[in-house]
Amino acid sequence: MVLLLEDDTTLSVTPLDSGLEAEVMKISSPESDFVLKVWNKESQPNVQFQYEILNALHTHGSAVSKPVGWGYEVNGHQVLLTSYDGTPIDKVDQPKLKKLAKNLNDVHKFPLDRLTGSALPSYDFIDYFYPQVDQHPDIQDLLVKLVQRADLKPVCMIHGDYHLGNILESEGKLTVIDWTNVQIGDPRYDIAWSIILMWIYVSEKRASFYRAAFCAEGRYGEDELELFEAIACLRGILLFRANNLPS
Known part of the structure; x- marks a missing residue:
């Protein structure tokens, strides 16, 4: 990474949409493209841990960035440097919704023993998601x-925080980004949020099909997910009141 950043004569830098936590830019070389994320705002996450998780x-x-x-x-x-993934x-559409559901299910099935030297944090649910x-x-x-x-x-x-803003697309490939909130948790809440x-920013119809894609795997029932959706909806209301959720 050091050699890449030092060789600035052949690099071009393009600012990308940045969130509340960090500045994001695309770095292009003649051979390939990368994304550089700089945590120069209030948030100070453990970036080394994010690198190890990725x-x-x-x-x-x-389906994550390299x-x-x-x-x-x-x-x-x-700073964190990763591949550029679209x-x-x-x-x-419906095929894409199925792929989105599969990718999140795959995250939940990830074997934790693969995290050699990196233990996932575990937080109090209400304290973490409902400050x-x-x-x-x-x-x-x-x-x-x-x-x-x-x-x-x-x-x-x-x-x-799995949503369309944290999913990149390039030539039909979907890539999950922004692992700031990764932790040990209940997969039903992750799905419900x-x-x-999806219901708020896309449509109720798409959200209904998206829910059905999770239920089709047989691990969760609709009533079960609807209870967690009610819990997730309260988080949305809380964030809206704090002006942290775009209306």
Whole structure:
């Protein structure tokens, strides 16, 4: 990675859409394209850990970017260099929805013993996904009741924020990005949050087919996922109130 960045005479840099956490840019050389993510905002995640997770997933054959390297830039901000894998999905059809569901299911099936030297974190569910919910007692009261009914089972790797903005597409290939929220968690919540965002930003019809794609595998029933969708919907309301979710 150092050699790539030092050889700036043949590189071109193109800014990409950046999130709340980091600045993202495309770096192109005559041979190939890369993505450089620079955490120069308030968020300071463990980027080395993200690199190790990506490396394990990519080696396993999961639909993720190939990690090239990680480190620090001159101002001390953490950086991560990966392969360039296209642009966020613009339109979805039924075959693509099935592929999206399969890729998330594959994440949940990832064998944790492949993470040699890297232990996935495990967080308190409400504290992590519903920060400052105690300031919204109407949401908190309902959330606690629903979580008790759901009987959470944090048993596998979850992405934590699986939606179309974190899926890249290039020549029919889909790639999952942004592993900042990766952790041990309940796969049903991971799926439900993805369904809710599909319902909000695409359509109820697409979200219904997307849900059915998960149910078709036989691991979850619609009633089971709908309970977790209610839990996920409360997160959406909380984020909307905090102005962290585009309306």
